[in-house]
Amino acid sequence: MAGAALLGRLTWQLAGVVDVVTETPRVKTIVFDVPEWLGHRAGQHVDIRLTAEDGYRAERSYSIASAPDGTRIALTVERLDDGEVSPYLTDELRAGDRIELRGPVGGYFVWEPGQGGPLFLVAGGSGIAPLMAMLRLRAAAGSDVDARLLFSSRSWNEIIYRDELERLRDDGVVVAHTLTRSQPAGWSGYTRRVDREMLAEVGAGPEHEPHVYVCGPTAFVEVVAEDLVGLGHEPRAIRTERFGATGG
Amino acid sequence: MDELMLDGNAVAGVLQEVFAFEMTTAVGTCGNCGVAGPIGALHVYRGAGIVLRCPHCNNVIGKIVRDDTRMWISLSGVRTVQIAV
Amino acid sequence: MSFVSRGFRGRRREDVDSSRVPPGQYVTADYPVLSAGPTPHTPLDQWDFSIVGEVDEPRSWTWDEFRALPSEDITRDIHCVTKWTKLDTVWEGISVDTLLDGVKTAAEYVIQFSDGGYTTNLPLDDVTGSKAWVVFGYDSEPLEAEHGGPARMLVPHLYFWKSAKWLRGLRLQTDDEPGFWEVNGYHNYGDPWQEQRYWGD
Numbered sequence: 249m250a251g252a253a254l255l256g257r258l259t260w261q262l263a264g265v266v267d268v269v270t271e272t273p274r275v276k277t278i279v280f281d282v283p284e285w286l287g288h289r290a291g292q293h294v295d296i297r298l299t300a301e302d303g304y305r306a307e308r309s310y311s312i313a314s315a316p317d318g319t320r321i322a323l324t325v326e327r328l329d330d331g332e333v334s335p336y337l338t339d340e341l342r343a344g345d346r347i348e349l350r351g352p353v354g355g356y357f358v359w360e361p362g363q364g365g366p367l368f369l370v371a372g373g374s375g376i377a378p379l380m381a382m383l384r385l386r387a388a389a390g391s392d393v394d395a396r397l398l399f400s401s402r403s404w405n406e407i408i409y410r411d412e413l414e415r416l417r418d419d420g421v422v423v424a425h426t427l428t429r430s431q432p433a434g435w436s437g438y439t440r441r442v443d444r445e446m447l448a449e450v451g452a453g454p455e456h457e458p459h460v461y462v463c464g465p466t467a468f469v470e471v472v473a474e475d476l477v478g479l480g481h482e483p484r485a486i487r488t489e490r491f492g493a494t495g496g
Numbered sequence: 497m498d499e500l501m502l503d504g505n506a507v508a509g510v511l512q513e514v515f516a517f518e519m520t521t522a523v524g525t526c527g528n529c530g531v532a533g534p535i536g537a538l539h540v541y542r543g544a545g546i547v548l549r550c551p552h553c554n555n556v557i558g559k560i561v562r563d564d565t566r567m568w569i570s571l572s573g574v575r576t577v578q579i580a581v
Numbered sequence: 582m583s584f585v586s587r588g589f590r591g592r593r594r595e596d597v598d599s600s601r602v603p604p605g606q607y608v609t610a611d612y613p614v615l616s617a618g619p620t621p622h623t624p625l626d627q628w629d630f631s632i633v634g635e636v637d638e639p640r641s642w643t644w645d646e647f648r649a650l651p652s653e654d655i656t657r658d659i660h661c662v663t664k665w666t667k668l669d670t671v672w673e674g675i676s677v678d679t680l681l682d683g684v685k686t687a688a689e690y691v692i693q694f695s696d697g698g699y700t701t702n703l704p705l706d707d708v709t710g711s712k713a714w715v716v717f718g719y720d721s722e723p724l725e726a727e728h729g730g731p732a733r734m735l736v737p738h739l740y741f742w743k744s745a746k747w748l749r750g751l752r753l754q755t756d757d758e759p760g761f762w763e764v765n766g767y768h769n770y771g772d773p774w775q776e777q778r779y780w781g782d
Contacts, residue, residue, distance in 0.1 A: 258509060258513050262584060293508070295509040298586040298589045299583060299584060299586050300590055304590075304593065304607055306589075306591055330592075330611075332591050336586070336588070336589050340587075340588045340589070345586075347586065348584055350509055351509065353508035353509040353512055353520075354505045354508040355518040355536070356503070356504065356505045356508070356520035356536020356537065357505050357520075357536065465499075466501055466502070467499055484533075487536075487537075488503055488537075490501065490506075491502075500616055501619065539619075541617055541618055541619075542615055542616070543615045543616050543617035543762075544661070544662050544663060544740075544767060545762060545766065545767070547617045556698070559762075559765045561765050562766075563766075563779045566779065567766075568765050568766030568780075570764075570765050
């Protein structure tokens, strides 16, 4: 990837909905075809703009969950009951619809195989999306960089990409789940909120200088980032993407 | 800590509309406390407009306001910005 | 005509009397929280409210003294420049007329100043004559910190950025002084009925 950061001005373009895939009861992945897409880096996001007939507009940002794949990108959206945009994306959109988006944007929260590892990813709920793009890119690039994911979800049924993460385990990725609200019978994994001890048990220690990426609700990211610094990780090695109080 | 706060990355699109460069990796030096860090790590608040604050001293680094045809940007809290070209 | 997203309505109330809605606004049933910075948390025993600047005698009140002043219930519509309008909001507070009672001044402008550094400017005429209140209660409860508590300004005839949250005082001045948003694109006066959102509107 060129070191130059000259990108040209960003404009809104129309993307077509190709597919809508149910991930969990509240989460769907929407696959778009973006005719003028020039590719993206793992961790980047797009801004989406919706316009009602009377001109009312709403804009939100969503992380790209897919590795680069021609003109196709996938966004994974959690439906928030009192959200304005997410219920439209998960309940209303269908193949053939179009949406305005611009991107990709964000050079701060990205990982490329060339950066090496170890890679330590910490996700809260739908915060898994940009981290999944990183893991998918790692797989597509045939990288064997040490990669570990600590993923907090409410319950077994709400683990986004659960089966694919199982397959990544077979590929050498360390995947540790914590289920904070309910666990299936026989569950022997973590059952509490991410804390310092859990981070120390799962992730590469600061002496290995991992690239750390944390994504999820603001409160989650704040606690995890503080704990990581408390464990001795350099603040500059920790990149965060906060989703705000709600994704919308 | 505020639940509403986001990272500078959240305004990557807005900044890229203005600067042709990738700004979230640009390094800004806070004019108040002198600490340097990437724009992507700034604390972002959404009020009537967007406010960018230093993650160390909370000083206002910049503000962004826009309507359909104009955008007003102040980066008055930044001493210098270093951009990869 | 720009692109329209099939089937998108957003979360707006549409069963409203449109004569109450300024141009370009949409009515919300929620109470969105917007902020220019982290929520301040000044303990009440350290809080005070002051009237300073172009006055014969600056004055200030502790929280207890402030709450002992005569207060009233106020129900008004509020309009945020980010396009949401909320109807029939109910507040409890102290009229600015009460706070300025007996103050001698040649000032024509007032600057609101808040914890966290936010400021906004207005002609003095726009906060006097029962047009403005310093409020400490919302919807029969103490005003929550994220909505500007313990006390904020309420100037309902103007866009809501002219009603400073976490208000700590008023500075009376003979000269106008654009505040936090007024220096960065937002209109110096802010009348929602004339859609004065930005410079030059």
